[in-house]
Amino acid sequence: MSQSNFSALRIGLFGAGRVASAVGPALAAAGHQVVFVASRTPGPAAALAARLPGCVALPPAAAPLPAAVYLLAVPDAAVPSLLAATPWPVGAVVVHLAGALPLAVFATQPSVRGGVLYPLQTFSPGRVIDWATVPLFIEAADLGTEALLLGLARSLSPKAAMLDSVQRLHLHLAAVLASNFTNHLLGLAQTIVAEAGLSFELLHPLVRETIDKALAAQPSAFAVQTGPAVRHDAPTLAAHAAALAAHPAWQALYAQLTASIQAQAGLPRAA
Structure with missing residues (x-):
């Protein structure tokens, strides 16, 4: 853990592909609780959940379990439909991990607090990532979400910084x-x-x-x-x-x- 005032978070993870399979274990290793993995592919979701202590796999249509942050580790094109189809709790912090997708994608969901946590790295099965070397870029719709995501990013890597959608x-x-x-x-x-x-x-x-x-x-x-x-x-x-x-x-x-x-x-x- 790279920050002295570390605060463990309950995290909901959407996706079970390359990015999710790298981010989920990194979050668990940093002391966070990944409470669920939700994916359209039940097999990979179950396999990833099994690697994360106390985590369960959810079917795609299920309501998300309570969490401090919901991470959307899904393809860019799937984010808008996932946002629209999910019954988000009011005020939920919902964060995508995409490089080319703007923060404005959350404009269609005014009841959530949108954010971005972009890891500048390539992910492949079987490759071990040294997260302390990975730059993480944050953007958020409000200062509270920004502070929360900056703390989350710094628990994974000391190379955390703010970056707007155009720069990203x-x-x-x-x-x-x-x-x-x-x-x-x-x-x-x-x-x-x-x-x-x-x-x-x-x-x-x-x-x-x-x-x-x-x-x-x-x-x-x-x-x-x-x-x-x-x-x-x-x-x-x-x-x-x-x-x-x-x-x-x-x-x-x-x-x-x-x-x-x-x-x-x-x-x-x-x-």
Whole structure:
């Protein structure tokens, strides 16, 4: 627990997917009581509830049990319908965990106290998260909810801060570029080396050095860009395009990324 005046909270958790499966145990480890897990998928909800002391699984149509905070760890698109379908207690603190969803989503439910608790991290089954390193961003409709959520966030991580919906949207966009798109490109790289009968492990040292170098770069990662695009190495670019002939979508993506790198570097686009 990272705050000296820690106050344990009763928490209701909606969702049983990747985020909920990471947040629920973290809350329990921090000393909070997760009183229920509610989900449209009974099996995962029951499995997650079984991992949390004193927690029960609820069917999706059930009225929520009393709690100090209700966390909506569900896909962004499911939040509005969940808000509308749930019989919330008057004055309930209802909080979503989404990066791109504004606080204004709670405007349709004036009887609840809306808030946001956004963990800037990627979650996958089997991966252990060090919550002390995870930035948590708070937004709330009123000062009381803000203070409550800030205390909750600080019980999980010392890296808790306020952030409004516009800033959070841009941070989420940057996170998608840095994490999700990077992961996709690594998947393409893994497929390409596998098609050539090679091991993806050959690229591990390069990937680690690329990430470490980009994180340390000043004033930005653009300053340490390398490769045939920034060198304007037309023969190599053409050879790579030819090698991607069996994957025309990837070939187009390669061309688009090459053009973006060259535009950022102020170079003319390759023919």
